[in-house]
Amino acid sequence: CCCFVILAISGGLVGCSFKTLKYNQVGIDFDSTSQSINEDKLFHNGRHFIGLAHSFFVYPTKLLTVEFAERDDIGNPDGQSGPLSAGSKDGQAIEIEISFFIRLKTKQVSNVVNLYKEYRTTFMPTVISKATNAIKETTVKFVTLEFFANRTDISAEIHRALSGALESMSMEVEAVQLRNIKLSDNFEEAIIDKIVSAQADKPSPLTRTRTRTRTRTRTLP
Numbered sequence: 001c002c003c004f005v006i007l008a009i010s011g012g013l014v015g016c017s018f019k020t021l022k023y024n025q026v027g028i029d030f031d032s033t034s035q036s037i038n039e040d041k042l043f044h045n046g047r048h049f050i051g052l053a054h055s056f057f058v059y060p061t062k063l064l065t066v067e068f069a070e071r072d073d074i075g076n077p078d079g080q081s082g083p084l085s086a087g088s089k090d091g092q093a094i095e096i097e098i099s100f101f102i103r104l105k106t107k108q109v110s111n112v113v114n115l116y117k118e119y120r121t122t123f124m125p126t127v128i129s130k131a132t133n134a135i136k137e138t139t140v141k142f143v144t145l146e147f148f149a150n151r152t153d154i155s156a157e158i159h160r161a162l163s164g165a166l167e168s169m170s171m172e173v174e175a176v177q178l179r180n181i182k183l184s185d186n187f188e189e190a191i192i193d194k195i196v197s198a199q200a201d202k203p204s205p206l207t208r209t210r211t212r213t214r215t216r217t218r219t220l221p
Contacts, residue, residue: 019056021045026106027056028116037116042109057116061106063174066127068135069097079124083182084132086139094139094147097180100162102127102171111170123169134158134165147181154178 021027023045029038033053043056050056064078071080077099084096105111119126138161139147142154159176166173 017051017054018047018049019054020047021056021058024060024062025058026061026112027058028109028112030055030057037113039113040109042106042112057121059104059106059112059115059121061104063101063103064124065099065101066124066131067097067099068131069099069179079128081128081132083180084135086136088142088144088147089140090143092144092183094144095182096135096139096178097182098135098158099177099179100131100159101174101176102166103174105170105172115170118169126169127166127171130165130169131162134161137161144183151178 019027021043025045027043029041029043029050031037031051031054037057043050060078065075066079067075067077068081068084070083084098086094086096088094104115115123135158138154138158141157142150147154155176155178158178159173162176163173
């Protein structure tokens with residue numbers, strides 16, 4: 001009977017010494033007795049024997065989605081805030097809805113250790129804060145009309161700003177989606193009218209061809 005109890009206790013202790021990481025996770029070993037981490041080894045997905053009183057601080061290896069948008073039931077972003085109020089170069093207040101995707105640089109244990117020391121596993125509020133500043137500092141480089149006519153360049157500039165802002169957190173920005181721009185109703189109507197007028201003033205390819213044909217015809221001897 002005593003042997004059975006000893007075996008049962010031993011089996012329980014051994015079982016508690018194993019911890020599991022999922023396929024899209026990495027972890028660093030935390031010793032709750034000494035309140036310290038193993039800074040030399042990064043554990044990847046699988047079942048690991050790390051000992052009693054040890055556990056993992058877990059970090060994702062998958063893409064993380066961050067949104068500045070109206071809350072809805074579509075999707076499940078890892079970090080979310082409401083639409084971002086910003087300004088343009090010509091002083092117009094604008095409201096931006098934007099998404100971007102980040103990935104932690106988990107190939108080196110030092111990156112994960114530094115993230116743990118600075119934020120533990122609660123790093124997303126800092127990502128939101130840094131991203132907010134980076135986006136607002138970028139929008140003021142463009143006049144309001146460009147947010148309707150030049151979104152590609154604006155998205156690329158925001159991508160660069162976000163990459164720079166999150167580099168110190170050992171994160172890579174994979175992609176940026178500039179989803180929606182809102183202005184006051186009167187100003188937005190004026191912008192749209194201006195774009196339509198500018199397009200209407202441009203001669204169509206057929207019109208330019210006819211013009212060149214008439215010109216060549218008049219100059220023939």
